[in-house]
């Protein structure tokens with residue numbers, strides 16, 4: 617059964633580790649992430665962007681697929697199904713479909729409007745026991761065609777949003793989605809420390825987990841980050857393994873073109889990436 621992200625993140629914050637949000641794109645992604653989390657006895661958050669939900673034939677299909685898979689694969693670790701960077705309308709549609717956690721990305725609204733919309737969602741999601749993530753300071757980079765500029769959040773605005781009663785708070789600290797450029801300045805730990813000081817026990821969320829060096833991840837966790845989002849890195853490992861399979865001509869040998877064979881190396885590579893992230897984030901054995 618899907619659970620809200622509240623309990624797993626409260627435990628993570630107390631235990632000084634982070635739960636991975638791994639974004640899913642299709643059946644192979646979902647199956648690999650669920651099986652690996654179970655294998656590692658780790659809680660996990662399945663992230664679904666509105667674009668990915670559309671690709672998978674809508675929120676209802678995603679909810680049905682995840683629930684059925686959890687049942688068939690006998691997944692017993694805590695799993696939250698989370699809308700990633702939801703619009704206001706998207707948040708309500710995901711809530712209606714049965715998502716157990718919602719991110720409302722109101723970072724592009726003026727702060728007053730972000731607050732009003734976040735408050736309404738907290739009330740409506742809270743009534744269903746669904747966790748809510750809010751964002752302050754747009755995360756840079758490109759995701760689903762939405763390009764942010766990589767802002768650094770204002771700690772006072774973070775406190776304002778945290779005080780509304782969100783479950784977890786994403787704050788921009790120089791992190792961006794996708795690959796980091798050569799000249800990336802790194803995470804702004806001074807600002808993260810201030811945000812943590814002002815928001816206390818609120819689990820903080822680090823987006824753009826792909827390519828952040830291990831020491832920065834560990835420092836971010838020590839400063840209150842309890843949820844780290846990873847998307848691009850699985851896409852890269854899947855693509856590299858699939859490319860290798862084809863370049864070695866394996867799709868041309870025997871029944872190597874069978875999708876169950878063709879996609880297997882990519883899934884094995886994604887499993888390795890999930891193991892690496894969950895180990896680094898410290899969530900292994902914490903289910």
Ligand code: 13P
Nearest residue numbers: 794823824826845847848
């Ligand atoms: P990456 O694609 O950089 O890993 O970021 C994922 C993310 O933050 C999803 O919200």
